[in-house]
Amino acid sequence: MNVELTELTRKFGRTRAVAGVNLEAGPGVFGLLGPNGAGKTSLLRMMATVLPPTSGTARLLGRDPGAYGPRREIRRRLGYLPQTLGYYPGFTVAEFVEYFALLKDMPPQQVPRAVAAAIEHVGLGDRARAKLRTLSGGMLRRVGIAQAIVNEPELLLLDEPTAGLDPEQRVAFRALLRDFGQQATVIVSTHLVEDVGAACTEVALMDAGKIVFYGTPDELTARGEGTGAAGDAPLERGYSAVLTAARSVTAAR
Amino acid sequence: MSGDDLLTGGHRDAGPRDVDLDRVWLGVAGQVWRRRPGPVERAAGRLLRSPGLARALVTTPSLLLGWVIATAIVLIAGVGVTLGTDQPWVALLAPAVAAAGIAYAYGPGIDPAWELSQSMAVSDRMVLLVRALAVFGLNAVLGVAASAASGAAAAVTFGWLVPMTAVCALALAAATVSRSANVGVVAGSAGWVIAILAGKAADGRFTTVVTDSSLFLPYLAFAACCCAVALAATRIPRGTR
Numbered sequence: 001m002n003v004e005l006t007e008l009t010r011k012f013g014r015t016r017a018v019a020g021v022n023l024e025a026g027p028g029v030f031g032l033l034g035p036n037g038a039g040k041t042s043l044l045r046m047m048a049t050v051l052p053p054t055s056g057t058a059r060l061l062g063r064d065p066g067a068y069g070p071r072r073e074i075r076r077r078l079g080y081l082p083q084t085l086g087y088y089p090g091f092t093v094a095e096f097v098e099y100f101a102l103l104k105d106m107p108p109q110q111v112p113r114a115v116a117a118a119i120e121h122v123g124l125g126d127r128a129r130a131k132l133r134t135l136s137g138g139m140l141r142r143v144g145i146a147q148a149i150v151n152e153p154e155l156l157l158l159d160e161p162t163a164g165l166d167p168e169q170r171v172a173f174r175a176l177l178r179d180f181g182q183q184a185t186v187i188v189s190t191h192l193v194e195d196v197g198a199a200c201t202e203v204a205l206m207d208a209g210k211i212v213f214y215g216t217p218d219e220l221t222a223r224g225e226g227t228g229a230a231g232d233a234p235l236e237r238g239y240s241a242v243l244t245a246a247r248s249v250t251a252a253r
Numbered sequence: 254m255s256g257d258d259l260l261t262g263g264h265r266d267a268g269p270r271d272v273d274l275d276r277v278w279l280g281v282a283g284q285v286w287r288r289r290p291g292p293v294e295r296a297a298g299r300l301l302r303s304p305g306l307a308r309a310l311v312t313t314p315s316l317l318l319g320w321v322i323a324t325a326i327v328l329i330a331g332v333g334v335t336l337g338t339d340q341p342w343v344a345l346l347a348p349a350v351a352a353a354g355i356a357y358a359y360g361p362g363i364d365p366a367w368e369l370s371q372s373m374a375v376s377d378r379m380v381l382l383v384r385a386l387a388v389f390g391l392n393a394v395l396g397v398a399a400s401a402a403s404g405a406a407a408a409v410t411f412g413w414l415v416p417m418t419a420v421c422a423l424a425l426a427a428a429t430v431s432r433s434a435n436v437g438v439v440a441g442s443a444g445w446v447i448a449i450l451a452g453k454a455a456d457g458r459f460t461t462v463v464t465d466s467s468l469f470l471p472y473l474a475f476a477a478c479c480c481a482v483a484l485a486a487t488r489i490p491r492g493t494r
Contacts, residue, residue, distance in 0.1 A: 048372045075374040086365035088312060094286035099312065099366075102305035103373035112283030119286070120279065128286045147369070 001026050001059075002155050002185035003047060008056035010042050017042040019209035020056065029181035031200035031217075032189040033239060039209040040189040041083050044159050047187065048080040061154055076105050079153030083160050083189075085144040089133035093124055093143050096132060100147040118150040121176060123169070137164040145173070149180065156186045162195055174199040197221075197235045205242050212246035297383075305375040306383055313384040314364055315357035316391065324350050324392060328399035335403040343403050344463045347396035348417035349445045352424035354392055356437025358384040363434040378487045381429075389421055413463040419472040420445045422479035429486035 063070035224237030231237035298307035428437025452461030
């Protein structure tokens, strides 16, 4: 298992953003669904070793991210796209991706080819020497994806990766996810249900810091059948049905 | 890789049918698109033994050209005022300027890619350290040059380096604890102004803070405490097991 989380909790003051999450994930594309404020980003940030958990246990790529040496090793094999991508406006696309390839401790001789491959992978070859300040939001998102995949990570964490992408780019991106999912564990946080249906082999639905559903997209779809839950597509109806059920259980308590 | 290698993807003996054009293109594009490190980055890469750290160093927000020019202008103005008033204003300005630079070396809101750099194998604390050292070193060089030019301040040229260490450490500690560079700048500047005013109250001279060598040990002890605070503030707690 590349990701093993046990009772992982993160508090901000009195708020429990993530409340005792248990999760195991091996190679494949794993969707993390949920409404805004469900705790998806906090969970992803903990898996990216950016945010330490308040309590609970995490093992990533078979290592303990709490210890310096193993954490460094995890980070070498990690790709992370944060929800808000900060960037240096004066950098070109290639310079930005190269910068993070170097910070990921990639052997310098491998960096130029890896940078070119990542940029081509996200379809930005014709803009490789363009300054980041000149790019559209969708292009910047693709730059963020390029830096995340430049080291061919074993664990790829993507927070709202399709935000700002047009339909054509989203289709291409889903193919990229499936590609990476052959060998790596890809965890995609999103609130776009159709992304999950098209690209993910497994899905977890979070609400109020907890995982309230875990299964395949087909199983999530089945939860919505005959319930009259809101939604334009079968998967959306499953999503709504699970959320409604989880909230009614919480309210009853 | 030579030009021939680029064209053939490293397979010199391969016939045209065996050429993997994608691979060739990636080799060519990688070489064309890559950033050529400047002399500072190349020297830093050799010194730090890490191309990643060297690249992080030259992308320091507070080492950008605009900041360096502003620092130089402040210190040149200090030279002018020092020569005009016969008071060592360079010695009094340099620590505050350096502290501001240190505060702007790192952190959310200042370094755009801060969150991303926290997930990198090259430790963000190491990035902070080399950036802080670079800013400190640059300011020290500029300050020494300005002091030497002013003449009147020659006696205290080195006297202010120790207080500068303490003020920079204070700015760094405040910036990392509060996660705000502006708080660091305010804390460093305020700390230095208070020290100057305290010196003035003690023996009637503004320059006591940079001329009284008996203060050096307390300055260094204070700097050590502030560095410990900054280290604690940038620590990732174990807490995962």
